[in-house]
Each structure stands twice: as structure tokens, then as C-alpha cells.
Amino acid sequence: MFDVFxxxxxxxxxxxxxQYPSGPMGGLVNxxxxxxxxxxxxxxxxxxxxMARISPFRALRYPAFVWVxxxxxxxxxxxxxxxxxxxxxxxxxxxxxxxxxxxTLVIYQSAYLSEIVRGGIQALPGGQxxxxxALGMGYWRAMSYVILPQALYNAxxxxxxxxxxIIKETTLGYIINLQELTFSANQVxxxxxxxxxxxxxxxxxxxxxxxxxxxxxxxxxxxxxxRKRKGDNGSASAAKAIxxxxxxxxxR
Amino acid sequence: xxxxxxxxxxxxxxxxxxxxTTINAEISKGEVVVVCGPSGSGKSTLIRTVNxxxxxxxxxILFEGHDIHGTDANVxxxxxxxxxxxxxxxxxxxxxxxxxxVLSPTKVKGIxxxxxxxxxxxxxxxxxxxHKAGAYPGQLSGGQQQRVAIARALAMEPPxxxxxxxxxxxxxxxxxxxxxxxxGLAKEGMTxxxxxxxxxxxxxxxxxxxxxxxxxxxxxxxxxxxxxxxSHPRAQRFISDLRSH
Numbered sequence: 230m231f232d233v234f235x236x237x238x239x240x241x242x243x244x245x246x247x248q249y250p251s252g253p254m255g256g257l258v259n260x261x262x263x264x265x266x267x268x269x270x271x272x273x274x275x276x277x278x279x280m281a282r283i284s285p286f287r288a289l290r291y292p293a294f295v296w297v298x299x300x301x302x303x304x305x306x307x308x309x310x311x312x313x314x315x316x317x318x319x320x321x322x323x324x325x326x327x328x329x330x331x332x333t334l335v336i337y338q339s340a341y342l343s344e345i346v347r348g349g350i351q352a353l354p355g356g357q358x359x360x361x362x363a364l365g366m367g368y369w370r371a372m373s374y375v376i377l378p379q380a381l382y383n384a385x386x387x388x389x390x391x392x393x394x395i396i397k398e399t400t401l402g403y404i405i406n407l408q409e410l411t412f413s414a415n416q417v418x419x420x421x422x423x424x425x426x427x428x429x430x431x432x433x434x435x436x437x438x439x440x441x442x443x444x445x446x447x448x449x450x451x452x453x454x455x456r457k458r459k460g461d462n463g464s465a466s467a468a469k470a471i472x473x474x475x476x477x478x479x480x481r
Numbered sequence: 482x483x484x485x486x487x488x489x490x491x492x493x494x495x496x497x498x499x500x501x502t503t504i505n506a507e508i509s510k511g512e513v514v515v516v517c518g519p520s521g522s523g524k525s526t527l528i529r530t531v532n533x534x535x536x537x538x539x540x541x542i543l544f545e546g547h548d549i550h551g552t553d554a555n556v557x558x559x560x561x562x563x564x565x566x567x568x569x570x571x572x573x574x575x576x577x578x579x580x581x582x583v584l585s586p587t588k589v590k591g592i593x594x595x596x597x598x599x600x601x602x603x604x605x606x607x608x609x610x611x612h613k614a615g616a617y618p619g620q621l622s623g624g625q626q627q628r629v630a631i632a633r634a635l636a637m638e639p640p641x642x643x644x645x646x647x648x649x650x651x652x653x654x655x656x657x658x659x660x661x662x663x664x665g666l667a668k669e670g671m672t673x674x675x676x677x678x679x680x681x682x683x684x685x686x687x688x689x690x691x692x693x694x695x696x697x698x699x700x701x702x703x704x705x706x707x708x709x710x711x712s713h714p715r716a717q718r719f720i721s722d723l724r725s726h
Contacts, residue, residue, distance in 0.1 A: 356569050357571060357573065360572075362534070362557075362560065363565040365557050365558065366585065370588055374584060375573055375584075379573075379574065379575050457617075
């Protein structure tokens with residue numbers, strides 16, 4: 230146990246920021262930056278993708294369907310390889326490991342997140358969309374003021390676990406030499422040679438702390454919204470909707 | 482005087498099933514039309530075609546001279562001038578009562594927040610719900626929710642209000658509070674089209690009753706005539722069934 234603190238004292242800079250400033254930014258900071266960026270780009274993209282998936286227009290629905298099913302059917306590692314080898318060929322110059330991993334995570338996670346968002350949207354009673362349209366709101370207004378606030382809130386627990394898996398998936402950047410936390414830990418391990426358990430214990434604890442606090446934070450946010458609506462959020466009564474009101478194939 | 486809403490030769494199909502058959506009718510300004518008839522007769526379908534929640538396969542519906550189902554119709558603009566009240570209320574559960582009422586005037590009409598709030602409070606007061614402005618829909622009874630839904634529809638200041646079985650999802654003791662709000666609206670001269678099973682309301686408030694069965698309007702009459710001497714045999718049977726209960 231004492232070893233753990235010694236290792237931390239000797240290598241905290243490498244674990245935190247990699248070789249920065251003499252080399253590229255790495256370590257924990259890079260892991261967090263990559264996760265945050267991937268989330269910030271993938272989440273809005275997944276909302277658009279979900280909307281395309283349930284769009285009445287085939288030209289939107291079919292590509293979104295293919296996107297989601299192809300990406301859910303192949304392992305993340307393969308997507309990394311494809312991005313790593315294919316993208317430089319396509320655009321004619323090399324891209325950094327960070328960009329490669331960011332693209333991969335955005336592409337891959339958007340597919341998963343979009344299915345969660347789609348589920349959230351489709352779980353709402355059809356009357357919500359109809360009521361918004363009947364008040365004169367167009368598709369985008371109905372979506373942004375009525376449908377998505379409810380759908381995303383209801384999908385929050387699933388969304389959070391997907392966000393957490395983004396953080397964990399950044400570790401796969403290791404195989405394309407992305408200098409993130411796992412890469413740093415491995416460097417430390419290579420220097421010490423004799424203390425793999427202690428090093429990887431530090432690594433595991435670090436990931437756990439990040440992911441656990443994110444889950445707790447999300448739980449607190451959820452609780453706060455719930456308290457504001459005082460328990461019953463009313464969709465129970467809206468869900469009493471009569472079958473004839475549930476049709477959602479509105480002309481737009 | 483030009484009618485406010487004109488149905489001409491409306492046909493509506495659900496696949497092979499013909500839900501509406503050659504509907505021809507008119508609603509004038511200030512008129513209160515109550516649509517009644519047995520379940521499955523097409524009443525709700527008909528009222529939902531007026532603001533294009535249902536598409537039609539034939540005919541034309543004119544609202545203030547605009548063809549609602551026309552390809553170049555500005556649906557959002559037309560809908561914002563047609564108040565619609567649903568059987569299942571459909572309040573937005575993530576917004577407070579006040580925000581439910583304010584949402585559309587501010588986001589669709591672009592009215593300023595403070596002015597919209599003032600108007601919303603007046604409307605909530607009118608439906609007897611001002612004391613619940615800060616509550617969330619989940620905390621309200623069905624009757625209260627429906628009254629808020631009426632205020633929400635009125636907030637767009639529509640010249641016509643449509644009610645699709647507004648009291649059918651309510652417990653019996655809450656029907657009265659919603660009907661009295663509707664009665665008040667009718668008295669103030671609001672143009673209304675109501676689908677309802679509340680025959681006392683129809684008798685008291687309607688200017689005209691449309692009796693529907695199997696997707697057709699079989700009879701249009703004043704309440705006096707409809708309830709005492711309906712001319713269509715199907716309407717006669719409907720009335721005698723009402724009396725026998």
C-alpha cells in the first residue's frame with residue numbers, strides 16, 4: 230500500500246498531464262479532454278440521428294438506420310483501426326492519435342446514444358407532440374420546447390451510463406499510441422518494472438473515481454428535477470391517452 | 482355572412498376503412514356546434530381534420546378562407562388561430578401551469594415574457610386556476626388539468642375553439658367545472674365546435690347539433706328540434722336510447 234503513494238509522488242505529473250509541456254498533453258487531463266469533447270460532439274449528433282431515425286422521410290430514416298446498425302454491430306476496436314488507417318488515405322494526410330480517437334468515439338457513441346434518445350422520444354405519449362403542434366409550434370419548436378426536454382430527462386439514467394462508457398472507452402486509444410491516462414500508467418509501469426499491481430491499482434481507482442462521481446452527479450441532477458416536479462411528473466395521466474390520440478403520423 | 486369554417490365533400494380513409502364520408506357543413510362566427518353520435522361514428526376524426534391533426538383524402542376545409550389541407554397552407558399559422566382541447570388534456574408535464582400557458586404565445590407569437598405572463602394569469606383566473614399557476618400538471622386533478630388546457634389554448638387568442646370530448650376522461654364530479662368554463666366561453670360569443678357525450682350541455686349551449694353515424698353527418702338541427710323530433714331514423718333511435726337510461 231505504501232508503494233502506491235511512493236509511485237504517485239514520483240509520477241503524478243506523468244499520470245496527470247503526460248509529458249506536457251516538453252511533450253504532448255497526456256495523462257488524466259487528456260483522457261478527460263477527449264471524453265468531454267467526444268460527449269459534447271456526439272450528444273447533439275445523436276439527437277439529430279434519433280430524429281432522423283423516426284423521421285417520416287425515407288431519405289433521412291434509411292441512412293440513420295444503417296449508421297446505427299452497422300456501428301452497433303462491430304467492435305469499437307475495429308472502428309478505431311478503420312479511422313486510423315482509412316481517414317489518412319481519404320484526406321491525404323496524417324491525423325493525430327487524439328483526433329483519430331475523437332472521431333472514432335463520436336461516430337461510435339452517436340449510434341448508441343441515438344438509440345437511447347429515440348427510445349426517450351418514442352416513450353412519450355403521442356398527445357404531447359400533437360398538443361405542441363396544435364398550439365401552432367412547428368416541428369423544431371415542438372421538439373425543442375416540448376418533446377426533447379421530456380425525452381432526454383426520462384432517458385437520463387441510460388444516457389449517463391453511456392457517458393461513463395465514453396470515459397472507459399478512451400483507454401482503447403492506447404493501441405494507437407494516444408497518450409492518455411492508461412498510456413501514462415503503462416509508461417510508469419515500464420519504468421518501475423516490478424510494481425504492476427500497484428500501478429494498475431492507481432489506474433483502476435482513478436477511472437472508478439471519475440466514473441462514480443459522474444454517476445452521482447447525474448443522480449443529484451435527476452433528483453433535483455424530480456423534486457421540482459414533486460414526484461409525479463404527470464405523464465401518467467397523459468399516458469391514459471385514448472388509442473385514437475396516439476397516432477403520430479401527422480402531416481407536417 | 483361568410484362561414485368561419487366550411488367542410489366541403491370531406492373524405493377520410495384509414496386504409497380500406499372509410500372514416501368520413503362526404504362531409505358537408507359550415508360553422509359561422511359565434512356559432513356553437515355540438516357534434517354527437519355513437520362511439521366510432523367519426524366525430525373525433527372530423528374535429529381533428531379541422532386543424533390537420535388528421536389528413537383527409539378528399540374535399541376541402543376552409544378556415545377564414547384558407548384551405549387548411551392545401552399543399553401551400555401555412556399550417557402552423559392556421560393552427561395558432563384554432564384552439565384545440567384534447568380528451569387527455571396533454572398538458573406539458575415538465576412545465577408549470579403558468580409556463581404551459583405562456584409557452585406558445587412567447588415562442589410562436591413572440592410576445593414578451595412579462596406581457597404573456599400577465600395575459601396568462603388573466604386566463605388562469607378566468608378558468609379558476611390562478612391559484613395553481615406555480616403547480617405542475619402532475620399535481621392537479623383531471624378537471625383542473627383540463628381547465629388549464631383550455632386556458633393554454635385561449636392564450637393564442639384563437640377566433641375558434643375545438644373541443645374533442647373534453648370531459649370524457651374525467652371523473653364525474655369534475656365534469657361540471659370544465660363544462661361551466663365552456664359555457665362561459667359560449668356566452669362570450671366564442672365560435673366553438675365540441676365533440677361531447679354531455680347531452681345536457683348540448684341541449685343548453687349548442688346553437689346547432691350535428692348528429693353523426695358511420696362517418697356521415699345524418700342530421701343538423703337546433704337542440705330543440707334534435708331532442709324532441711329528430712328526423713333521421715338513426716337519430717330517433719339515439720334519442721330514445723338516451724331517454725331509456
